[in-house]
Amino acid sequence: MEKTPKSLRLQIGLFGRTNVGKSSFLNMVAGQDVSITSPVPGTTTDVVEKTMELLPLGPVVFLDTAGLDDKSVLSEQRIQRARKVFDRADVAVLVTEPEVWTGFEDAIFKEALTKNTPLIIVVNKTDLAAPSPSFLEKVRRWAKGVVLCSSVQMQKRDEFVNALKRELLAACPEDFLKPPPLIGDLVPAGGLAVMIVPIDLEAPKGRLILPQVQTIREALDSDAAVLVVKEREYGYWLSQLKRTPDIVVCDSQVVLKMVADTPAAVKCTTFSILFSRLKGDLAEMARGVTAIDSLRAGDKVLIAESCSHHAVEDDIGRVKIPRWLRQYAGVELDIRSSAGRDYPEDLETYKLIIHCGSCMLTRREMLFRMEQAKAKGVPITNYGVAISFVQGVLERTLEPFPVALDAYQTQIRIHREETRS
Ligand SMILES: Nc1nc2c(ncn2[C@@H]2O[C@H](COP(=O)(O)OP(=O)(O)OP(=O)(O)O)[C@@H](O)[C@H]2O)c(=O)[nH]1
Numbered sequence: 001m002e003k004t005p006k007s008l009r010l011q012i013g014l015f016g017r018t019n020v021g022k023s024s025f026l027n028m029v030a031g032q033d034v035s036i037t038s039p040v041p042g043t044t045t046d047v048v049e050k051t052m053e054l055l056p057l058g059p060v061v062f063l064d065t066a067g068l069d070d071k072s073v074l075s076e077q078r079i080q081r082a083r084k085v086f087d088r089a090d091v092a093v094l095v096t097e098p099e100v101w102t103g104f105e106d107a108i109f110k111e112a113l114t115k116n117t118p119l120i121i122v123v124n125k126t127d128l129a130a131p132s133p134s135f136l137e138k139v140r141r142w143a144k145g146v147v148l149c150s151s152v153q154m155q156k157r158d159e160f161v162n163a164l165k166r167e168l169l170a171a172c173p174e175d176f177l178k179p180p181p182l183i184g185d186l187v188p189a190g191g192l193a194v195m196i197v198p199i200d201l202e203a204p205k206g207r208l209i210l211p212q213v214q215t216i217r218e219a220l221d222s223d224a225a226v227l228v229v230k231e232r233e234y235g236y237w238l239s240q241l242k243r244t245p246d247i248v249v250c251d252s253q254v255v256l257k258m259v260a261d262t263p264a265a266v267k268c269t270t271f272s273i274l275f276s277r278l279k280g281d282l283a284e285m286a287r288g289v290t291a292i293d294s295l296r297a298g299d300k301v302l303i304a305e306s307c308s309h310h311a312v313e314d315d316i317g318r319v320k321i322p323r324w325l326r327q328y329a330g331v332e333l334d335i336r337s338s339a340g341r342d343y344p345e346d347l348e349t350y351k352l353i354i355h356c357g358s359c360m361l362t363r364r365e366m367l368f369r370m371e372q373a374k375a376k377g378v379p380i381t382n383y384g385v386a387i388s389f390v391q392g393v394l395e396r397t398l399e400p401f402p403v404a405l406d407a408y409q410t411q412i413r414i415h416r417e418e419t420r421s
């Protein structure tokens with residue numbers, strides 16, 4: 001992590017009057033004492049930098065500044081250094097206290113506006129006084145995001161840090177949400193990717209679906225060759241090849257056949273797994289799927305689709321996944337579904353969320369949905385990961401992604417040990 005150059009890290013500037021708790025807030029987020037704090041105004045006299053990995057955002061650097069109000073006695077040089085943080089910051093975090101809004105806060109707000117820097121307001125010290133609805137209404141109008149916090153209530157740290165992550169995710173510039181490659185890193189220039197595409201009832205007439213087209217396109221962009229076959233012809237064409245493919249990708253519905261027909265030395269995965277890495281956090285999805293193991297009779301499972309495509313007779317989300325889930329769990333489950341923009345408010349009532357490949361969502365939207373699930377303590381996975389899991393081939397289809405495979409193996413081990421004891 002330390003190898004990531006600073007410019008690739010999201011730079012988060014912390015601003016606020018002396019003594020509002022900027023350094024205490026940073027220490028709470030970092031989970032360690034990074035910046036000195038004290039009741040004496042003007043404790044921080046120079047910029048303090050703290051790099052950390054703030055998932056799902058990735059590497060970030062917090063810049064804790066000296067409070068610049070009339071209580072600070074700083075040299076011109078130090079004032080300039082604190083001011084310069086504004087030029088570096090990709091996101092500005094203004095720390096304030098309930099009901100306190102002075103000319104200082106106004107100045108920070110205006111500077112953020114002029115520099116077009118997204119502003120998040122942290123209302124700190126809420127343990128001393130709750131902010132009034134009118135104060136909150138005012139700050140919500142001005143900032144991209146608002147976080148209510150108490151930097152001394154460590155028992156609520158997770159809640160505060162999750163709220164900050166959600167606001168950062170919503171506010172950070174698009175560049176910082178650059179997706180990992182779809183397939184480009186799995187097939188070298190001059191290499192070969194084989195794609196298995198079933199042409200069944202669900203296949204649209206006369207064309208391929210978007211995820212398949214995008215995957216083919218990215219392999220071609222990597223100067224690789226692509227062989228596209230239906231599942232029935234796959235074995236035959238594999239036997240005709242003079243070289244082994246670098247990667248084989250199939251539609252999740254034929255994953256069992258792909259795994260059976262693919263030699264152990266050849267890497268293989270599914271379109272849906274490729275997309276869960278592109279759009280979200282594959283390791284988290286791989287961890288989340290292990291929740292299927294502990295589903296009990298009557299448990300609520302959400303099948304979340306992010307567009308309202310016309311459901312066909314043997315639809316994957318409405319028919320096939322529920323059937324496989326019930327077969328795997330061996331009990332009756334309460335399986336609900338949501339489609340399009342509506343993502344249920346009562347996520348906490350579900351034992352598991354199984355999300356579609358989210359080809360219609362941006363990476364920011366999907367990461368946001370994952371964060372919402374996490375904030376409510378609900379495991380989340382996706383169609384591709386879940387299908388490979390219930391078919392018993394997930395370790396095979398995660399092989400091309402060592403981090404996700406490791407996350408899955410660790411979680412399933414913990415989980416099965418817990419069930420045994
Ligand atoms: N009750 C309460 N006290 C807090 C909170 N956050 C910080 N404090 C206290 O407020 C005082 C100032 O905190 P600092 O974190 O040093 O504040 P700062 O904004 O970094 O101050 P300067 O570096 O001087 O600009 C310390 O005594 C903290 O313990 C909070 O959420 N609740």
Ligand code: SF4
Nearest residue numbers: 307356357358359360
């Ligand atoms: S957004 Fe989801 S439900 Fe809609 S087509 Fe893409 S994967 Fe399927």
Ligand SMILES: [Mg+2]
Nearest residue numbers: 022023043044
């Ligand atoms: Mg400080």
